[in-house]
Amino acid sequence: MPNVVTSLRHIVAALLCVFALGGCPLRHPPTVRMVDGKQHTSRYVSPGAYQHYLRYRIAMNRGHFQAAVQELQQALSFDADSPYLHTQLADLLARYKMYEEAHEHLAKVLERRPGFPDALALQGKIFWRQKKKRKAEASFRRCIRQNPRYARCYLAQATLLQ
Secondary structure, three states: OHHHHHHHHHHHHHHHHHHHHOOOOOOOOOEEEEEOOEEEEEOOOOHHHHHHHHHHHHHHHHOOHHHHHHHHHHHHHHOOOOHHHHHHHHHHHHHOOOHHHHHHHHHHHHHHOOOOHHHHHHHHHHHHHOOOHHHHHHHHHHHHHHOOOOHHHHHHHHHHHO
């Protein structure tokens, strides 16, 4: 019996590598913008919110949690419907164990775009941190079902199952 389990693990690992290394295409191509004479690429961020998004990234690199949250909230004031910005804010809040606020932002995203892969993967990750394995697994399965070419959901589900 151990040989069957080991071989199944190898098959799952090989499939995950194929999905991860296969260059899973993004459904939304990156947006290229000029900021201070340099090209920057982003996903799902409107031009008005992009400056605040960059400031959020700088604040995160410096380790300033409050400044990062404020910049993301200002970015959301320009682009309140951006699923990417809501997901980033939910991820930031979840890092600091503010799970209720994170779930609120993810609910906004999944209400507008039910199959948004970043939000579903993050939702599963948050449920996993909260020790809610069934909800985490359901979220990862939903992500895989609605986004079969999105490797992060497969990797997260494989980690959960181990």
